[in-house]
Amino acid sequence: MIRFCTMRIRIESISISAGKENGDYILHQELPNGATLILLADGIGGLSLPWMASKIICEAISEYFVNTDVTDCTEHIRRSITYADNRLADSCKEKKCKMGVALLLAYISDDMLFYTSLGNVRLYYRDEQGDVIQLTNDNVIVQGIDTYLITRIAGRGFRTPIQVQYLPLNVGDSLLLCSDGYYTVQNIFDCFSCKDLPISPLIEDDSSVVRIKVI
Template identity: 25%
Template sequence: MRTALRSHVGKVRQINEDQAWFGQVNGHALAAIVADGMGGHRAGEVASGLTVNSIVESLQNWDNFELGADAIPSLREIIRTANTTVFETASLNEQYHNMGTTVVMAMISQGSGLIGYIGDSRAYRIRSGQLEQLTEDHTLVNELTKSGQLSLEEAAQHPRRNVLTRALGTDPEVAIDVQVIDWQIGDRLLLCSDGLSGMVEDELIQATLEQSELNLEQQAERLIELALEAGGDDNITVIIIADDAGANATGGGTA
């Protein structure tokens, strides 16, 4: 498996409040995490950083690599621990009051994987020329769209499209979505903050991931460029995972 990670502050924000990481977990599974922090006075940066650090620490102590349905409670507990860490830090420090973060993470091993998430950072899988969004945005606009109160076109332009209905660290308890996915040779997985998905259409994302003349790092760079060309209104973070031969994951990275 090959992996590329890129992050950019964008054209508007002064601080990059996104945090991301990928690496092997005890030499077995490949794990990847994207967190998009929120809160004033650098609190978003603190929330996303605490989240990624907490999850990575928990993963290093997790020895269950049968990534099927039986592993769902374990992954939920790992994300729940991160939620407690962020919430308690905010409760004890006035300058971090109400800070929080989105999080989307993936674990891939031996033909299967897990996706866990809260908020509107996304996971996409591309397979056989089809791009599939694996996550569901925890946003007000998505809830209104599902209930039929907004069309997809109205949702895309809605002034409150970035309002979250769920975030990590803002409450002592939070609902965590976890799902099992199958994983095949030739698949690609994209994890991203909404600095990409909110600015670049799915068709352009798919076309970039299918550009065979670009290597994985160049594809990641191109996705960042597309978000900047569209305005760069937010921080932008992408992780791409590609399984071209079913090889074991190597290396690691952070941003």
């Protein structure tokens, strides 16, 4: 249980690998300023070491938030991702390979959610009335049976500015952070209301989900 101001949040998460290594990585922590950081990274399978890339990105963003003061949430999120991108670039150079990650970042401070998504990881929101909407867009191009990410973290900087959105939270609201290996096989509406987070018995892709409830 993590407290922030007069509200509390409950966080549950599951991540299951489809193979030997899990290319998904989840990190959530309470920061020194009392805010909560939640990260879901999905390493790109067509590149090298997806499991390592996801871990590098999440740990670098966490390190940036822990070691720097947050004054402007939006700018701080952008800088943390740039910091992580530079860290990944160093690792790619060291290992002489190409790595990449789709990332969903959620930052909860007081009663406000700040979030950004690069790639095809998704953030869903359900209000206290039970209405569900997808807050993020899939930054992808589909060509035949192949899907290509328009935006991602790959140690090469960013062509366009990172877009950070925000949303006020209320008691009774819920959030769902999902990798594509999860939302393509699950009923998202059921995932908000069921007691335990469902996982398909047949995993063809690394499958990860984080459920957050404001109570």
